[in-house]
Structure formats: C-alpha cells, structure tokens
Amino acid sequence: xxxRKEKLPHGIxxxxxxxxxxxxPINEPPAWPVNDKLKHIGKxxxxxxxxxxxxxxxxxxxxxxxxxxxxxxxxxxxVPHAVVxxxxxxKALQLEGVHAIHLIENEEKDGKExxxxxxxxxxxVGQPLGGVAAESLAIAKDAVxxxxxKYEEKPFVIDLDSAMLKDxxxxxxxxxxxxxxxxxxxxxxxxxxGTGNVRGPSTSSFFGGPRGDLEAxxxxxxxxxxxxxxxxxxxxxxxxxxGVVVDWRPDMxxxxxxxxxxxxxxNEMASVFGLPKSKVRVICEFMGxxxxxxxxxxxxxxxxxxxxxxxxxxxxxxxxxxxEHIAEGNRPNSIQWLKIGAKKDGTLTGIQQRxxxxxxxxxxxxxGRIAQILYTCExxxxxxxxVLTNAGPGAAWRAPGNVQGAFGLEQAIDELAEKxxxxxxxxxxxxDKSEVRKVERQRGxxxxxxxxxxxxxxxxxxxxxxxxxxxxxxPRFVTLxxxxxxxxxxxxxxxxxxxxxxxxxxxxxxxxxxxxxELGLDVExxxxxxxxxxxxxxxxxxxxxxxxxxxxxxxxxxxxAKKELLKLVAKKWETDSSNLRMSDGEVVNSKDxxxxxxxxxxxxxxRTSQISKVESRSDDYGGFQQPWGLAYGDLGSxxxxxxxxxxxxxxxxxxxxxxxxxxxxxLNIGQxxxxxxxxxxxGVSYALYENRxxxxxxxxxxxxxxxxYKTPFSMEIPQIDSIIVEEYGGRSSTDAYGIGxxxxxxxxxxxxxxxxNAIGVRIHEIPITPASILTALKKV
Numbered sequence: 001x002x003x004r005k006e007k008l009p010h011g012i013x014x015x016x017x018x019x020x021x022x023x024x025p026i027n028e029p030p031a032w033p034v035n036d037k038l039k040h041i042g043k044x045x046x047x048x049x050x051x052x053x054x055x056x057x058x059x060x061x062x063x064x065x066x067x068x069x070x071x072x073x074x075x076x077x078x079v080p081h082a083v084v085x086x087x088x089x090x091k092a093l094q095l096e097g098v099h100a101i102h103l104i105e106n107e108e109k110d111g112k113e114x115x116x117x118x119x120x121x122x123x124x125v126g127q128p129l130g131g132v133a134a135e136s137l138a139i140a141k142d143a144v145x146x147x148x149x150k151y152e153e154k155p156f157v158i159d160l161d162s163a164m165l166k167d168x169x170x171x172x173x174x175x176x177x178x179x180x181x182x183x184x185x186x187x188x189x190x191x192x193x194g195t196g197n198v199r200g201p202s203t204s205s206f207f208g209g210p211r212g213d214l215e216a217x218x219x220x221x222x223x224x225x226x227x228x229x230x231x232x233x234x235x236x237x238x239x240x241x242x243g244v245v246v247d248w249r250p251d252m253x254x255x256x257x258x259x260x261x262x263x264x265x266x267n268e269m270a271s272v273f274g275l276p277k278s279k280v281r282v283i284c285e286f287m288g289x290x291x292x293x294x295x296x297x298x299x300x301x302x303x304x305x306x307x308x309x310x311x312x313x314x315x316x317x318x319x320x321x322x323x324e325h326i327a328e329g330n331r332p333n334s335i336q337w338l339k340i341g342a343k344k345d346g347t348l349t350g351i352q353q354r355x356x357x358x359x360x361x362x363x364x365x366x367x368g369r370i371a372q373i374l375y376t377c378e379x380x381x382x383x384x385x386x387v388l389t390n391a392g393p394g395a396a397w398r399a400p401g402n403v404q405g406a407f408g409l410e411q412a413i414d415e416l417a418e419k420x421x422x423x424x425x426x427x428x429x430x431x432d433k434s435e436v437r438k439v440e441r442q443r444g445x446x447x448x449x450x451x452x453x454x455x456x457x458x459x460x461x462x463x464x465x466x467x468x469x470x471x472x473x474x475p476r477f478v479t480l481x482x483x484x485x486x487x488x489x490x491x492x493x494x495x496x497x498x499x500x501x502x503x504x505x506x507x508x509x510x511x512x513x514x515x516x517x518e519l520g521l522d523v524e525x526x527x528x529x530x531x532x533x534x535x536x537x538x539x540x541x542x543x544x545x546x547x548x549x550x551x552x553x554x555x556x557x558x559x560x561a562k563k564e565l566l567k568l569v570a571k572k573w574e575t576d577s578s579n580l581r582m583s584d585g586e587v588v589n590s591k592d593x594x595x596x597x598x599x600x601x602x603x604x605x606x607r608t609s610q611i612s613k614v615e616s617r618s619d620d621y622g623g624f625q626q627p628w629g630l631a632y633g634d635l636g637s638x639x640x641x642x643x644x645x646x647x648x649x650x651x652x653x654x655x656x657x658x659x660x661x662x663x664x665x666x667l668n669i670g671q672x673x674x675x676x677x678x679x680x681x682x683g684v685s686y687a688l689y690e691n692r693x694x695x696x697x698x699x700x701x702x703x704x705x706x707x708x709y710k711t712p713f714s715m716e717i718p719q720i721d722s723i724i725v726e727e728y729g730g731r732s733s734t735d736a737y738g739i740g741x742x743x744x745x746x747x748x749x750x751x752x753x754x755x756x757n758a759i760g761v762r763i764h765e766i767p768i769t770p771a772s773i774l775t776a777l778k779k780v
Contacts, residue, residue, distance in 0.1 A: 002026040008621070008730030009034050015439050020730045022621040028733050029518065029559035035665065035726060040513045041734075042726075044670040045523055047509045049286070049502075058286045061258040062318045064245045070099055070133040072307050072317040073140035074300065075147050076327065077122040077129060080390040080699025081156035081169070084119040084149060087129065092143040097135040100310040101143070102303060104130055122151065123171060123361045124390050125699045126326035128299040133307040133315050156390040158694045160333060160358045163197045163389045171197050171361060171388035194385065198356070201383035205369045206626055212379030217350030221341025223419045229338065229408035230765040231748075233358075233692040234331035234397060235324075237709065240288025242328045243318030244301050248308040255282045255301065258318075260290040261540030262499045263481075266533045268297040269305060277533075284501045284531040291682075292396035293329030294503075295540055325704035329395025330692060332357040332365035334404040338412045346420055346430045348377035357404070358387045359394025368401030370745070371409045373634075374473050375431045390699055396542060398682065399474060399741035403748065407766060410470040410749035415762070418456070424753070425450055425469055436727045437471060440638040440660035443723050448640040448658040457760020462648050465655075466758025468641045472745030474544060476631035476664075476737050478624070482549040482617040483536035486515060486557035488565055490609050492600035494519060494526050500538025500550050501531040505740065506671035507546055511554050513667060514734060518558040520582035521599060536614055544635055544738030547667065549617050552732040557615040559733075564613070568605040569597065620731040633729050637661045637742040639680070641750035642718075645758045647777060650770030653716070654684050654751060660723040663739040664731075669724060676722045676743045683747020684718065685711045691767050 003023040008031040010020035017034070024031075035042025052058040077084075089101045105118055119129065129149065134140040155169035162168055176199075194200050203209055218224060245256040253275060259265050262282040270280045287294075304317040319328060336355040342348050351372075357365030366384035397403075417427035425441060432438070445451075453467040485497040496515055502508045512526040530538065539549040562582060569587050570577035579591045587602045589595035620631050640658040645651075657680045666672055689710040693702045703709045728735055748766055756762045761776040774780045 006031055008735070009728040010730050011728060012436060012439055013726050016435070017728070022730050024621050025618055027560070028556055028618070031730070032734070034728065038517055040517045040523055042666050042669065045509060045513055045668050047506055047671070048512055048523065048528060049508055053286070060240055060286045060288055061243055061245060061256050062240065064256050064316065066245065066247055066314040069245070069314040069316055070135065070307070070311060071137040071140050072131050072133045072304055072315050073137065073144050074128050074131040074303055074317070074323070075144045076323070077125060077127040079122060079151050079153055080125050080158070081154040082122040082151035083117055083154070084122060084129065085152050086150045087119065088148040091146040092132060095139065095143050095146060097139040098132060098143045099135070099313070100133045100307050102131050102306040102310060104128060124392050125701070126323065126392055128303065128327070131303040131307055131317070133311055156699055157197070158389055158391055158696050158699055160335065160356065160387055160389065163358065163387050164356060166196065168197055171390055176363065197388040198385050199363065199388065200385040202366055203381070203383055205372060206630060207369055207373055210381040214350050214352055214379045214381055217379030218339070218341045220343065220349040222344045223416065224339065224341045225412055225415045225419060226339045227412060227415065227764060229336050229411065231334045231404045231407055232690070232766060233333045234686055234690050235692050235709065236291050236293045236329050236395070236397060237324065237706070237711065238289030238291055241319045241321065241324045242294060242298055242300060244304050245314060245316045246301070246304040246308045247314040248305060251279070253280045253305065255280070257282055257284050257301070258287050258294060259284050259501065260292070260294040260503050260542055262501050262531055262533050263537050264295050264540055265297045265301065269301060272297070272302050273305060280533070282533045287501060287503045290503050290541070291398050292400060292542055295396070295542060298328060321706055322704040325692070325709065326701050327392045329397070330360070330392065331397035331400070331403070332359040332394040334365065334367050336367050336404065336408045338371070338408050340412050340416055342416055342420060344420070346422060346427055348375055348431055350379040351377050353382040355383070356385045356387050358389045358391065360389055360391035362393030364394050364400065366401045367405035367408065370402045370405040370473060374409065374471060375413070376433050391694065398679070398744045402472070402474065402741070402745050403686065406470060406472055406745045406749045407752065410746065411752055411762065411764070414753045414756070428471060432471065434634070434636055436662045436725055437636045437638055439725050440636070440662065440723065443725065444638050444640050444658050444660035447721060447723060450640065453757065456757045459758055463644050463646050464758040466643050466645065466754040466756065468643070468750045468753030468755070468757055470639050470641070470746035470750030470753060472637045472639070472742045474635040474741040474745065476548060476633050476635060477543045477545045478617065478620065478629035478631050479539035479545050479549040480617045480629050481537055482539045482553055483614060484538070484550060484554045484557050485536050485612060485614045486554065486561050488561050488603060488611040490603050490606045492603050494521065496526060496528045496530070496554065497535040498530045498538040498550065499533045499535045500546060501541055503541045505541070505675060506668060507550070509671065510547065510551060510667045514551050514554045515558045518555050519562055519599070521585055544741045546738055548631065548664070548732070548737040551667070551734040551736050553615040553617050555733045557613045560613040560615065561611045564611050565602055565606070569602050572605060622731065631731060635663055635737060635739065635742045637746055639746040639750040641747070641754040643751060643754040643758055645755060645773060647759065647773070650773035652688055652755060652768060652770070652773065654688070654718040656719045656721070657747065657750070658721045658723065659743065660725060661739055661742060662725040662727045664727055664729060664737040665735040666724050666726060667734070667736050672724055672739055673722045675739050677720050679740070679743025680720050680747050681712065681717055682744050684716070684751065686766065687748035687751040688712070688767050688769070
C-alpha cells in the first residue's frame with residue numbers, strides 16, 4: 001500500500017504533548033489537530049437519539065408487535081443434573097391459543113453421555129428443554145405449567161470448593177469447548193486438560209507466557225506478601241433482558257434482537273438453520289444494556305426461529321428476570337492466591353498467581369492478564385483453572401477476568417506498600433511505567449486530596465473514614481472486520497450505514513460527530529442508520545472495541561465522499577480540489593474566501609442521486625502488537641475511593657469516587673462520563689452488594705430476582721468525579737478508543753483498600769457486607 005509521511009499529535013496535553021511522524025496510507029485523511037482545535041470532536045454533544053429515548057418513541061425488541069405475532073415461553077429444567085426420561089406436552093397442546101411446541105432433542109448419537117437418550121442431559125437448573133408459542137404470553141405460561149417432565153436425577157455439585165474435591169460428582173466426563181463469549185482465562189484451552197471438575201491450567205495470554213525465574217526472584221526479595229482473595233458469582237442484570245422477535249418468511253429470516261453483535265447473531269442463526277447469510281437479517285435499533293452476555297443467539301434465538309418455522313408466524317421471545325439470572329450468563333467467581341516479592345527500594349522481584357473459579361457448565365473463569373502486565377516485574381507466572389459445577393454458564397461481563405484479578409492484585413500491592421512503609425500511591429509511581437497513569441494519579445490525587453489520607457485504622461469515632469486507590473489496564477482491541485458506508489445525497493442529506501449496534505453507549509452519536517467534523521456540517525444534519533446486517537459489517541460491542549474499530553473507517557469513508565464532491569465543485573470553479581475546504585455548511589475556496597457555496601448547492605452538481613463510499617478498518621499507523629488487532633498502548637484508569645464505615649452496624653457507605661481515565665482521543669465528553677459513571681456504579685455494586693446465592697441442596701438460585709439480588713439504590717451511589725486525560729498516540733485517522741472496560745475494573749479494589757484504611761483490618765473477600773465488617777472487627 002502506498003503511504004505518505006505525516007506528523008500527528010502525540011502525548012498528553014499539559015504534560016508532554018508533541019508530534020510523531022508516521023507512515024499513513026496515501027488515501028486516508030490528514031491528521032486532526034488536538035481536540036481544542038476541532039468543532040465537534042471532544043465536545044459535549046447531546047445524544048442524537050436522546051429525545052426518542054426519553055419520550056418513549058424508541059422501540060426496543062420487547063416493544064415490537066408484528067402482524068400475526070405469537071408469544072413464546074421456554075420451559076426449563078427444575079433439577080440440576082439428570083437424564084430426561086420423558087416430556088409430555090399433550091395437555092399443553094390442547095390448551096386453547098397454543099399454536100406450537102418445540103422440544104430440544106438430540107439430533108444424532110455423538111458418542112457422548114447422551115447416546116441413548118432422546119433429550120440432552122440436564123446439567124443445571126434452568127437449562128432449556130423446549131418452548132411454547134401461543135396467542136399471548138399468559139397462555140404460553142399456562143401451557144408451560146401443563147408440561148410434565150420426568151427425570152432420572154443424578155448427583156450434582158454447586159459449590160466451587162466442593163467441586164474441586166476428588167469425590168465430587170462429575171459435571172462432564174468429556175472435554176468441553178470454550179464459549180465464544182466466555183470470560184477471560186488468559187489463553188483459550190479446550191477443556192480437556194485437568195482431572196475431575198478441574199480443567200486447565202491456562203498459563204499464558206496473548207502477552208506471552210511465564211517469564212524470568214520466580215525462585216530466583218523470591219530469593220532476591222526483602223519483603224514477600226502471600227494471600228488468598230475471593231470474589232463472588234456476579235450475574236448480568238441489564239434493564240432489557242435477552243430476547244428476540246423472529247419473522248421467518250420463505251425468502252428471509254428477519255431477527256429483531258437485543259444484541260451486542262448483530263453480525264454474530266446473523267452468522268450463528270445462518271449456521272444453525274443451514275441458511276446463506278444473505279437470507280438472515282438481524283436488526284437492533286435500540287438496545288437496553290448487555291454487559292457482555294449478549295453476543296450470541298443463545299438458546300432463545302433458535303427456539304423462537306423453530307417456533308416461527310412451525311407456525312408460519314412471527315414469534316416474540318423475551319426472557320424474564322429469573323431466566324436472565326439463572327441461564328444467560330454471569331461473571332464467574334474466583335479463589336486467587338498471590339505471592340509477590342519486592343526489594344527494600346520497592347522493585348518487584350516476583351509475582352506468582354494461581355486461581356480457581358467456576359463458570360458453571362462453561363469455561364472462562366480466569367482472573368485475566370492484569371497481574372501479568374500492570375506493573376514492571378521480570379519474574380512472573382500464572383496458573384488459572386476452571387472448575388465445572390452444575391450451574392448456569394458464565395459469560396463475558398464487562399472486563400471479564402480482569403475485575404476479579406484487580407481485586408486481588410491491587411490489594412496485594414497496597415499490602416506490599418505497607419510492609420515497605422511506602423504510601424500506596426507513591427509506590428505505584430515507582431513500579432508502574434505507564435506515563436498516562438502517572439498523569440491520572442497526579443490529577444486524581446489533586447482532585448481527591450489524597451494528602452488527607454491517614455494511617456490505616458487511625459480514624460476516630462464510631463463511623464470511620466477511609467481512603468483507597470486502585471488501578472486498571474485493558475488492551476486496545478481493534479476489530480479489522482469493521483466497515484462503514486457514508487452517503488452524500490443530492491439535496492444535501494448525509495447518511496451513515498453500518499451493522500454496528502449502539503448498546504446504549506452512544507455509538508450513533510460519535511459516528512455522527514466524526515462525519516460532521518469531516519464534512520464541516522452540524523451533527524444534527526447527519527442521519528445514522530446502524531444495527532442492521534443489511535449494511536456493511538460492524539464490530540460487536542465488547543472489550544471496549546467499537547470506538548477504535550469503527551470511527552476510523554467512518555472518517556475515511558466521509559473523507560472519500562468529500563473528495564468526490566469537491567472535485568465537482570472544483571470543476572465548476574475551474575480550480576484544483578486541493579484548494580477547497582468544507583466548513584460551517586459551506587464549500588470555500590481557500591485561495592479566495594469570497595468564493596463559496598452551500599453544501600446543499602454543492603450536492604446539486606452531482607450527476608447521480610448519491611455519492612456512496614464504503615471503507616473498512618485499516619491497520620493502525622505503525623502496525624499492531626499482534627496482527628489480529630491488538631493495538632499498542634492500553635486503556636487504563638486510576639480510581640480513588642472514599643468510604644465511611646459504621647463500626648457498630650458494619651454498614652459501609654461509599655461517599656466518593658474520583659475516576660481518572662484515558663482512551664486516546666476523547667470523542668464525546670458527556671458520553672465518556674456516562675460510561676465512567678456506569679462502570680463505577682457497577683463496581684460499587686460488585687464490591688458491596690451483588691452475590692448469587694445458591695441452595696446446595698437443590699441446585700436452585702435463591703435470589704433470582706430484582707428484590708433479593710441486591711444492587712445499590714440511588715441513595716447508595718457515591719459522588720462520582722471524572723477526569724478524562726487526552727492521550728494522543730497517532731495510530732489512526734481518529735486516534736480514539738473505547739472506555740467501557742477500564743471504568744469497571746478498579747472500583748472494587750479501591751473500595752476494599754479504602755475499607756482497610758478506615759478500620760485497620762483487611763477483608764480479602766467480596767461482597768464486603770456489614771457481617772464481613774463486624775466479623776473482621778470481632779464484634780460477632
């Protein structure tokens with residue numbers, strides 16, 4: 001590919017901003033200056049769909065009502081481990097208003113546990129067995145209640161510790177495959193390594209495997225800390241549950257889905273039903289949250305499609321809140337052991353990590369890469385094990401693995417700092433080589449007033465104040481299979497098309513900002529049509545990948561469309577198009593500012609009704625760390641927490657969080673702050689409240705609701721102050737990345753460190769409850 005050399009902004013404004021020369025593709029637009037010299041980028045632009053959402057005009061999947069639509073309800077196992085001997089649906093079929101019932105059956109003998117059974121073997125409470133389609137949801141529910149299922153029950157195990165015992169009931173005798181949307185174990189393994197219910201270990205990631213000599217490293221150490229940390233199972237609870245509406249006509253299967261990945265659902269459904277991708281269309285216009293578990297069609301997608309096929313009518317199938325808790329994903333728990341050594345001057349000499357966690361009947365229960373890459377240490381090794389249990393499968397959950405890993409690592413670093421008699425923030429200055437996190441620590445400490453922190457346990461009174469800090473890192477992932485079409489219509493309209501979905505984070509708005517900046521138009525003049533697989537393929541929303549993947553091709557497509565339009569104007573004015581610029585809704589001749597025409601007038605010169613340009617994501621300028629799209633740099637944060645702990649009741653109030661973040665070039669400050677707020681609130685909830693409670697005697701989740709599954713109310717949400725640090729790397733035509741993951745990673749660890757600072761006793765397990773505090777203080 002032909003390239004040209006160009007200087008791009010590089011560094012952090014107010015700290016070390018300069019320029020860097022890169023080779024960039026000859027056909028890509030010139031570098032943008034820093035944000036304060038731009039009109040729309042880096043500003044607080046109101047979401048373009050805000051009015052639709054607050055007025056109720058926005059229609060989500062569950063709102064759809066198609067002509068002739070039926071309503072479906074799935075029926076599920078009520079036992080955790082069994083062979084299904086029979087399913088009697090005769091009474092349900094006789095119920096007036098029932099149109100079809102579909103059973104999940106073994107299609108063929110596969111040589112595994114079910115070779116003699118008609119139905120798949122039950123492995124957890126909530127496992128889907130079939131579905132009913134009826135005239136109304138109420139009738140479908142009544143029909144499900146009439147279905148009789150007979151089980152040959154088997155021994156089961158729910159608890160992580162019990163599942164690791166040699167005599168524990170075996171969940172799977174055969175290897176199982178890694179879930180595509182599973183959690184982060186470091187490397188992906190096939191589930192065949194290990195014995196009993198323990199599978200693994202994973203010992204490496206895309207950042208490499210073990211390094212150095214741990215034994216020598218620990219011999220060098222003057223100080224060693226060694227502790228075990230525990231985190232709980234954390235279930236997904238977005239406002240909108242999983243679900244689809246499937247309209248299967250002879251020539252097209254149309255799926256309206258609440259999904260984080262329209263392309264993935266399209267591909268999966270095409271594969272399941274043996275259809276060409278061109279005959280499957282997935283639409284997600286509005287989506288009410290996902291947190292990581294909505295990348296696939298699940299079991300509900302094929303179920304709705306089978307019922308639609310049987311009835312010849314559209315089928316609505318949305319899960320209820322209980323189903324959401326028990327069957328559609330969770331953040332796995334963890335038991336993680338850490339041993340860290342350091343010299344007297346603080347230099348880390350060794351980090352050793354071993355973890356076990358359960359993602360139920362799935363894999364993905366690791367603690368991520370954070371211990372491997374956050375701090376400089378020559379000697380490192382990890383062993384991360386999956387433990388199978390008879391519970392619903394885990395799924396990716398906003399920064400999978402790394403949230404668990406940060407809870408252990410960031411407490412261990414604080415403990416090490418205390419042994420070295422160093423301030424924990426100053427100690428991070430020594431061992432963390434990230435320049436942007438250095439700035440985040442400085443700016444965050446100033447806003448938070450870290451200098452008022454007192455020694456642990458020295459606070460007086462019944463209610464004790466404590467201050468803590470935690471850090472995060474997350475890779476800059478780029479999906480190269482990210483394409484955008486930009487159209488300039490005759491008459492002045494501009495349209496963006498891509499299958500990328502907006503899951504509530506504001507993707508529609510940043511795409512409009514990028515095109516408006518490039519074409520010199522106002523944001524409200526840009527139409528954004530996304531979330532439809534009939535448009536060019538876009539990335540899934542996960543791993544903070546969307547912004548860095550989709551905004552460069554969006555700008556590049558707008559640039560190409562602009563060049564074609566400017567050629568038409570240049571021909572009319574008998575000048576070279578390089579002399580022309582577009583700004584404030586006009587085309588202007590830079591050689592003669594008096595020569596100008598409106599954008600609408602310029603489009604009247606078009607010989608066809610539209611100019612259409614499609615661009616796909618190119619490699620980062622300077623290439624990638626890994627060719628599949630692991631970019632250089634990282635997404636990191638520093639979070640400061642202030643808590644109040646009542647030592648009589650054990651009640652903890654998180655009073656304030658200061659969250660300092662970077663994501664390359666910020667595109668929309670208001671939306672970034674919204675993402676940070678959401679991540680902080682989820683982190684507070686993880687640290688203090690959320691916890692899946694299982695009955696080890698029955699295998700049932702006891703709090704699969706929105707009442708007893710505790711999340712913070714508004715009065716429990718702290719003051720949140722965000723600091724967004726601009727950081728320019730000169731890596732793409734927008735130089736922007738996402739922020740979804742880092743906003744969630746460090747919060748629980750910072751709160752745990754603040755609780756220790758308040759009461760002087762460290763708690764190594766979350767959620768930290770009043771009972772945890774009173775037990776730690778030996779008051780119960």
